Amino acid sequence: MKRETIKIQKNKYAYFAGDFHLGKPNAKVSLERELKLIRWFDNIKKDAQEIFLMGDVFDFWFEYKHVIQKENQLFISKIRELIDLGINIQYFKGNHDLWMLDFFENIGVKVYDHPQLMKINEKKILIGHGDGLGDGDYGYKILKKIFTNKVCQTLYRLIHPDVGLKLGKWFSGSHKDIRGNLNAKRNNERLVDYCKKFDSEISNDAYIFGHSHYTSKEIVNKNSFYYNAGDWITDSSYLVFSNNNFKINKFE
Numbered sequence: 001m002k003r004e005t006i007k008i009q010k011n012k013y014a015y016f017a018g019d020f021h022l023g024k025p026n027a028k029v030s031l032e033r034e035l036k037l038i039r040w041f042d043n044i045k046k047d048a049q050e051i052f053l054m055g056d057v058f059d060f061w062f063e064y065k066h067v068i069q070k071e072n073q074l075f076i077s078k079i080r081e082l083i084d085l086g087i088n089i090q091y092f093k094g095n096h097d098l099w100m101l102d103f104f105e106n107i108g109v110k111v112y113d114h115p116q117l118m119k120i121n122e123k124k125i126l127i128g129h130g131d132g133l134g135d136g137d138y139g140y141k142i143l144k145k146i147f148t149n150k151v152c153q154t155l156y157r158l159i160h161p162d163v164g165l166k167l168g169k170w171f172s173g174s175h176k177d178i179r180g181n182l183n184a185k186r187n188n189e190r191l192v193d194y195c196k197k198f199d200s201e202i203s204n205d206a207y208i209f210g211h212s213h214y215t216s217k218e219i220v221n222k223n224s225f226y227y228n229a230g231d232w233i234t235d236s237s238y239l240v241f242s243n244n245n246f247k248i249n250k251f252e
Contacts (some may be wrong), residue, residue, distance in 0.1 A: 001202075003117040003124070006050060008241065013047050014120060017238035018054025018129065018210040019231035021096065022072045023169065030059075030071075033232055038078050040238070040251045048087050050120075053109075054210035054229050055094025055129030060165070060172040062099040067161045076107075083108040092116070094211065095131035096172050098147050099156075121244055123205045126198065130187075130211030130228075134194035188212035188228055195226045206246060208239060215248060 008014055020037060023030050044051075058072065079089055089109045093100060104111055115128025132144050146152055156164060195207040199220050207226040215230030215237045227246055230237035236251045 001117050003119055005119045006121075008049055008121055011047060012049035013044070014050040014052065014241040015044055015048055015238055016052040016054055016127075016208055016227075016229045016240075017232070018052075018092070018094065018229055019056045019213055019233070021056055021059040021231070021233055022075060024059040024233070027071070034072060034075050036236065036252065037232065038074060040236075041078050041082060043251070045082055045085060045087065048082070050088045050090065051082065052127060052208075053089065053091040054127075054208075055092045055131070056096040056210065057091070057094070058097050060169045061097040062156070062165060062168050063101040063103055064157050064161055064164075065101065068103055069161075069165050079104075079109065080107050092127065092129045092210075094129040095144065098144075099153060099168075117202070117204075120241060123241075123244065124203070125206045125208060126195070126202075126204050127208045130191050130209035133209075134190040134197075136190060184212050184214040188214040188216055188218075191228070192218045192220070192226050195220050199224055208246075217248060 006014070017040075020033065022034055022037075041051075057075075061069070083089055090112065091104055091109050092112045092115075100111060112128075115126055115133070118125045118127055159167070191207075191209050191212060195209075198204075198207075203221075203224065205224055207220060207224070208229065209226070210229050210231070212228055213231040213233065214228055215235055216226070216228045218226040220226050225246070227239050227248065229239045230248070237248060238251065239246055239248050
């Protein structure tokens with residue numbers, strides 16, 4: 001796995017946030033969250049150099065070749081505005097937004113399918129969404145192989161968008177509660193264990209993930225930490241890298 005290098009300029013920061021689940025649980029509540037995100041983007045755009053979207057930005061996202069869902073256009077327009085300002089947007093696919101083609105890349109977003117080794121200034125980092133990593137969760141791992149299968153995706157695109165998007169939103173769990181404390185903690189512990197095993201082979205200074213909806217900072221080894229940026233369903237939390245240090249904050 002090749003390591004990408006990013007140099008943060010003086011008086012500039014890198015921000016990490018995800019698990020917005022736009023679309024959940026209904027249009028009204030989702031719009032409130034979307035507008036809050038836009039306020040956050042406006043708040044950080046003066047000093048942001050890099051913004052890492054940590055996956056599950058949408059509760060369900062599926063691209064047809066010539067159709068995208070019409071919801072959340074305010075969010076998409078804001079992303080385009082940030083790019084026009086010279087801010088780099090990097091998007092790590094989550095388990096709720098696996099089904100991308102090239103829409104976001106075409107508007108200037110860099111999209112990743114898998115965790116990525118990076119070096120930000122002098123910090124060696126592994127960054128990803130976090131789904132399907134570590135031991136356990138075998139049922140989801142089987143489902144992910146099906147969801148990411150190109151033949152299965154092509155067959156799904158044969159369904160009319162009005163039906164396919166509605167069906168996908170139901171299947172993604174938009175009608176269910178997304179965060180249980182016990183399950184969130186278990187997923188977080190699974191990611192920490194994964195990072196410890198990874199670090200025994202390729203050492204890093206920091207591991208940054210989402211997925212668990214459990215904002216946390218954990219020790220990987222004496223010189224390395226795991227950070228989870230949390231979610232925007234309950235916490236509106238994010239991670240910021242400034243002055244060669246990481247810090248978890250909450251917005252509003």
